[in-house]
Amino acid sequence: MSANGNLLVGQSGGCTAVINASLAGVVQKALYDGRVGEIFGMRHGIEGLLLSDLVDLRMEPEDMWRRLRRTPSAALGSGRYKLQEEDIGRIVARLRALDIRYFIYIGGNDSADTAHRVSEAARREGYELHAVAVPKTIDNDLPYTDHCPGYGSIARFVSTVTQEVGLDTEAMRRIDPVKIVEVMGRDAGWVAASAVLGKQRDTDAPHLIYVPERPLSRERFLNDIKECHQRHGYVVAVVTETVRDESGGSIARTDPVFSHDPFGHRYLTGAASYLADLVARELGLRARFDKPGTIQRMSMAMASEVDLQEAYEVGAHAVRVALNGEDDKMVTIERISNDPYTSRPGLVPLVEIANRQKLLPDEYINADGNHVTSTYLEYALPLIGGEAVTYSHLRGKRPSGVAPSDERKRPALCPRPSGP
């Protein structure tokens, strides 16, 4: 047992493909540094400390940490418990009893708030604690960091499947010409924006991107769909699950027809389901929707190598700075260069982070509010770790090759035989 005290780590908020890589970074750094005594994990975030639901991470085989670097979800269990005033005193007592001197909390905005309040409480009670938050959120909405671990991987997933869904919808356009893809994102459109990363040509999916930063009128949406359908013969629109209408409410929920059943229960319709239905009713075009849900944030097969690596590094850095005396801080990622892409970890006071959101900046959203700009591309492309999946051999062939030519021209003649 070291004289420097023990370390406590937890995971909080929505899971990601790389939050376990951050946990591995924390634990391996602590294991290899002689100054750390015990290494405890909280089950389901801060509740694990309150309920004494802890695990001894020194008991795990070494091999576990290598494997966790490529295991999605939160191995300690996650949570969204909001600290109550009466919890604060108990928490410091628990930390004291366990001789915890390093408190590492992996999560998003709410988790930063929790870590900040734990740090404050310890300070108030004169208990020496080094509380450091590790950023994690597919929403990519934390301020003061170039981006958040988790975002590069969901961006790789969403951009890849958008190209694949695009190929499918194009091939099937005589049957189901309109496809709405609903992706995650609390108040910010970062995930929806990433759908663009494999797009090479105007004709490629996604044709439309709707983000919560721009209110969407139903009329405008229907006009967009109609115009894209006329131009390309098919449409792929990507929408954030929380996209709003002009009133500021969710576009799905504010329709009085679908918001509640006759018993007054709220009906769980989603944006894409509602919008696909709207297209079918109003434009007479068959429309379908894909809602990858949890799948989009968990896919290891489509995870970003850059993201996996950075997630590990921010975890390790949190332990490094906590051991060096930092407290009440969050680790950030600072971008050094784009080509080749390099970054380094930084630090920001937790009070600057807690409960603040970084939305998509105006320069990343096009003037019409239905797509993203090339400035966004420069920002996001390095984060997915390697080239975007484009299937461009197929796309580039149009209209002369195997890929669909403009069917509205419908050539009356079979192409001339070229002979062997």
Add this chain to the structure above:
Amino acid sequence: MSANGNLLVGQSGGCTAVINASLAGVVQKALYDGRVGEIFGMRHGIEGLLLSDLVDLRMEPEDMWRRLRRTPSAALGSGRYKLQEEDIGRIVARLRALDIRYFIYIGGNDSADTAHRVSEAARREGYELHAVAVPKTIDNDLPYTDHCPGYGSIARFVSTVTQEVGLDTEAMRRIDPVKIVEVMGRDAGWVAASAVLGKQRDTDAPHLIYVPERPLSRERFLNDIKECHQRHGYVVAVVTETVRDESGGSIARTDPVFSHDPFGHRYLTGAASYLADLVARELGLRARFDKPGTIQRMSMAMASEVDLQEAYEVGAHAVRVALNGEDDKMVTIERISNDPYTSRPGLVPLVEIANRQKLLPDEYINADGNHVTSTYLEYALPLIGGEAVTYSHLRGKRPSGVAPSDERKRPALCPRPSGP
């Protein structure tokens, strides 16, 4: 130009991750065989022939075929056009005008019907034609073939994401303990069944699998969910989009509340959306749903290598047997051995295939009608090409390690420090 005539190939029905591998098999076999003259592709299936919307596949660079072997969707464009009586005569005239002697049609049940009718019509008019169908459907519902190209890949996707969604739901179970995953499958539960392929222990997802072969009562469904939630603390249920209730109708549609809006328009709710809502209303448990939609049949990152290889081979075999004089047949896959897995192509008369479906046999569904049996596992595991993704290092650790222990026990003590 060869004396033997030209070849015409088309793709039809829903897209898959490997239908282009079959196209590559057809074209490369034809390119390398001196007996084939021109090689034409129909755009959007048989409609391409009717509308003279054809492409000359000899004009593609050789490299295209290698790349198409790993490109999802249908590069020629797909369709679901049902041949009308008046089309038949025109089709034979078109085939004659283009000197088509080999007609290769890649698709499912309906496409087999189309190929059969084209073959019959040519025979009736005394025009020598060799029509061979190539099986393709993620639904895996064609009879006389061990399985269908496309199935192994969607099974790999569904089994992988079910494990990932399971880890996520387990970690988040204090917030959203119930997850419904809706997967494809017309009248058969083959795709839903494949969710089991990564399951190692009783506690792992999927806990429940519902297929259209077994009617599902709402009461029974709610009891299953409640019981699983009590046992595991979370539930992942996988349902086929077409799962039926006792009346034989879709479980979602037959609820009078949700089937139509007040104007009489049918509302596009799905099975999972409806069932998640039912759980929330009736059991008071927060429930969410994932509906990967098109994404599940298009994922190249999760495609099965066995499937990609077999899809190519059935395409090549179709050309081989057509050149050898076969007509009015579909290529099948015959399983030779399970360990190691080996297969070979076979042939079946089209008249045996057209418009018939192979449902999940009784011995693959458990007695309760809410899961699959180990007999199914033996059948399906070889098809996903390599081991299922299980993340078993995490699962196997329970309850002593990092992975969640039984939280209802909530140990009052922190585990004993083991010391470095």
